[in-house]
Amino acid sequence: MSTHTKPQPLGGPLWTPAFKVxxxxxxxxxxxxxxxxxxxxxxxxxxxxxxxxxIWIAFDVVTGTALGCGGYAMAFLVYIFNKGDYHPLMRPAVxxxxxxxxxxxxxxxxxxxxxxxxYKIPVFPAWWNLNSVLLEVALCVMAYVAILWLELSPxxxxxxxxxGSHPALKKLAGVLHPIVxxxxxxxxxxxxxxxxxxxxxxGALMLLAGQKVHGLWQTPFAPLLFLISCVAMGYGVVxxxxxxxxxxxxxxxxxxxxxxxxxxxxxxxxxxxxxxxxDIVLRGRMGLAFHANIQAFMFWVEMVLFxxxxxxxxxxxxKDTAKGQFQASMAVVLAxxxxxxxxxxxxxxxxxxxxxxxxxxxLLITVGVVALEIMAYLYIVKRYPxxxxxxxxxxxxxxx
Amino acid sequence: xxxxxxxxxxxxxAAGAAAALxxxxxPATEARERRVPPPDAMGMLYDATLCIxxxxxxxxxxxxxxxxxxxxxxxxxxxxxxxxxAKCKNIIKLFKxxxxxxxxxxQCMHCVDPACINACMMGSLKKREHGxxxxxxxxxxxxxxxxxxxxxxxxKYEWEKAWxxxxxxxxxxxxxxxxxxxxxxxxxxxxxxxxxxxTDLLAEAQGRLxxxxxxxxxxxxxxTDGGGTQVLYLSKAGISFQDLGLPDLGETPVPDMQQTIxxxxxxxxxxxxxxxxxFGAVIWRNRKASGGDGEVKx
Numbered sequence: 001m002s003t004h005t006k007p008q009p010l011g012g013p014l015w016t017p018a019f020k021v022x023x024x025x026x027x028x029x030x031x032x033x034x035x036x037x038x039x040x041x042x043x044x045x046x047x048x049x050x051x052x053x054x055i056w057i058a059f060d061v062v063t064g065t066a067l068g069c070g071g072y073a074m075a076f077l078v079y080i081f082n083k084g085d086y087h088p089l090m091r092p093a094v095x096x097x098x099x100x101x102x103x104x105x106x107x108x109x110x111x112x113x114x115x116x117x118x119y120k121i122p123v124f125p126a127w128w129n130l131n132s133v134l135l136e137v138a139l140c141v142m143a144y145v146a147i148l149w150l151e152l153s154p155x156x157x158x159x160x161x162x163x164g165s166h167p168a169l170k171k172l173a174g175v176l177h178p179i180v181x182x183x184x185x186x187x188x189x190x191x192x193x194x195x196x197x198x199x200x201x202x203g204a205l206m207l208l209a210g211q212k213v214h215g216l217w218q219t220p221f222a223p224l225l226f227l228i229s230c231v232a233m234g235y236g237v238v239x240x241x242x243x244x245x246x247x248x249x250x251x252x253x254x255x256x257x258x259x260x261x262x263x264x265x266x267x268x269x270x271x272x273x274x275x276x277x278x279d280i281v282l283r284g285r286m287g288l289a290f291h292a293n294i295q296a297f298m299f300w301v302e303m304v305l306f307x308x309x310x311x312x313x314x315x316x317x318x319k320d321t322a323k324g325q326f327q328a329s330m331a332v333v334l335a336x337x338x339x340x341x342x343x344x345x346x347x348x349x350x351x352x353x354x355x356x357x358x359x360x361x362x363l364l365i366t367v368g369v370v371a372l373e374i375m376a377y378l379y380i381v382k383r384y385p386x387x388x389x390x391x392x393x394x395x396x397x398x399x400x
Numbered sequence: 401x402x403x404x405x406x407x408x409x410x411x412x413x414a415a416g417a418a419a420a421l422x423x424x425x426x427p428a429t430e431a432r433e434r435r436v437p438p439p440d441a442m443g444m445l446y447d448a449t450l451c452i453x454x455x456x457x458x459x460x461x462x463x464x465x466x467x468x469x470x471x472x473x474x475x476x477x478x479x480x481x482x483x484x485x486a487k488c489k490n491i492i493k494l495f496k497x498x499x500x501x502x503x504x505x506x507q508c509m510h511c512v513d514p515a516c517i518n519a520c521m522m523g524s525l526k527k528r529e530h531g532x533x534x535x536x537x538x539x540x541x542x543x544x545x546x547x548x549x550x551x552x553x554x555x556k557y558e559w560e561k562a563w564x565x566x567x568x569x570x571x572x573x574x575x576x577x578x579x580x581x582x583x584x585x586x587x588x589x590x591x592x593x594x595x596x597x598x599t600d601l602l603a604e605a606q607g608r609l610x611x612x613x614x615x616x617x618x619x620x621x622x623x624t625d626g627g628g629t630q631v632l633y634l635s636k637a638g639i640s641f642q643d644l645g646l647p648d649l650g651e652t653p654v655p656d657m658q659q660t661i662x663x664x665x666x667x668x669x670x671x672x673x674x675x676x677x678x679f680g681a682v683i684w685r686n687r688k689a690s691g692g693d694g695e696v697k698x
Binding site for chain 1 (some may be wrong): 483484485486514517518519522523538539540541542544545548550551555557558559561562564574579634647649654655656657658661662665666672675676679682686689690
């Protein structure tokens with residue numbers, strides 16, 4: 001039986017060389033963002049009337065929020081299935097989710113052409129088109145960003161309540177902490193409901209593109225496939241984050257805990273594959289996978305990653321070692337990411353004469369958004385109690 | 401930690417709810433209600449056998465809509481758009497395959513059940529008077545989901561502008577309001593494109609087919625395609641509508657698959673509320689069952 005330690009701030013210097021490099025990347029990215037708002041999307045992206053959506057939607061938003069499903073996946077395990085021993089993984093998972101979703105929201109603001117009008121979405125319910133799946137996604141994501149920070153807020157309140165913190169923050173924590181504590185059950189319940197809704201909807205968005213989406217991806221099961229795969233990705237990200245934090249910050253390992261959890265994403269991938277392949281076969285579309293084109297190739301890339309990832313997660317050789325866990329989780333996370341990028345970009349064919357490849361500023365802005373996310377992660381885990389983990393001897397395989 | 405039966409049951413209840421949600425994903429057998437054109441629907445009929453490719457309609461369209469000339473591919477010399485774009489709401493194209501040739505006019509189809517208006521978050525794109533699909537700037541965030549959705553590739557975007565608009569044919573709705581015709585129909589010297597009541601145009605198209613069956617492809621494109629369009633097409637015999645660049649959509653409206661799934665999931669918003677109640681109850685019971693200090697630690 002492992003003993004949990006209370007989450008603690010890591011402390012240590014913030015402005016490490018790595019942090020400075022990240023800051024420089026963010027700096028360049030911010031300049032490019034300013035240019036994007038002055039010069040417009042045409043000058044700064046590879047987008048066109050044929051490909052109105054590019055990596056800012058396919059990667060930053062659609063894949064980014066799926067990568068931010070760690071909090072959602074862990075909430076299922078800890079709060080719904082009552083597996084309290086996974087609690088040490090909860091706060092870091094919620095932090096990565098909060099950051100992932102916040103960055104997705106930032107990306108939407110950069111991607112949308114008439115950004116100042118975004119405020120109208122929550123403000124003018126009379127205008128809502130309730131048939132619009134994108135509206136559902138927009139409202140859900142806005143609400144979920146707030147919910148995630150609320151779920152995480154006790155980590156900030158606990159710090160601000162301590163002696164020596166700024167009086168204003170102390171007062172704020174004194175007022176808000178009890179309220180958040182009281183409301184935590186509905187907050188957590190909404191926190192499980194909202195991703196169920198919008199991750200499904202992210203799968204439903206491209207249904208409207210009809211024939212423009214390749215037959216290996218266009219299916220009424222897409223919403224369900226997106227939901228299942230985002231949960232699997234969530235567990236994968238939590239495992240990756242945990243093993244990374246362990247080795248980077250030299251913290252006690254959570255290998256044993258992660259090994260037990262590994263079967264959950266593994267089985268989710270199995271269910272995903274049965275649905276995905278069953279649907280393709282029953283619809284008589286399997287032949288599309290054997291054409292000599294980029295779509296068929298990417299389909300097999302997905303399959304190798306999904307099947308390989310699940311096999312690794314089931315295999316004691318991988319799941320019982322920190323390195324193996326990282327590799328197996330990475331395969332599943334990559335699989336889900338490629339599935340999303342494919343659905344939105346590779347499988348999307350607006351007709352002849354159109355092509356899309358992200359422009360350099362477009363790519364650099366995405367890199368900058370990710371860099372900003374990592375900076376925020378580093379700052380928060382060093383200053384606030386996020387990482388807890390399992391004390392006692394390292395639980396690596398062979399030490400038991 | 402031991403999992404007692406009650407905890408397990410609660411977990412299963414949640415899983416059951418999730419499964420119920422999943423089963424609802426299957427497209428409901430009950431199809432979504434089929435839309436019909438509004439009673440005041442107006443439309444256009446383009447007859448490819450009459451068009452001589454003079455492009456008078458393109459000039460008239462630009463003048464009526466205050467559009468700049470698209471001179472990018474002609475060294476600034478004359479208007480030469482290569483497709484519909486933010487400077488061109490209406491274009492005449494040529495299909496050529498050996499000696500099979502035909503002109504083709506492309507513009508918004510003003511679908512009976514448009515994918516773009518299902519996409520649009522705040523109703524910027526809507527079927528407004530006469531069933532004409534128009535764009536309202538005040539409601540548009542510039543998300544471009546309309547462009548993803550449209551099977552005809554119609555909504556275009558002002559990519560070069562910092563405050564871009566969506567540009568598409570609005571059937572000269574402002575001219576119609578003044579009792580005029582759409583500019584393209586008014587100027588066409590061959591009456592290859594004509595404007596009128598949707599029902600009259602459909603009857604006219606079917607009449608032309610019946611009167612000269614050998615002259616035309618035996619079909620009015622838009623009568624049922626993708627749920628129907630208010631702009632109708634006739635093509636020369638031997639030249640399919642796909643040759644002309646129109647997609648083969650079948651009769652099912654494009655939004656059907658998505659809307660059927662989404663509406664069965666969100667019918668009356670029951671499923672989300674039920675799911676919230678189940679999640680809330682399970683979390684609350686788990687907390688009590690664990691006999692803890694009554695605090696849920698996030």
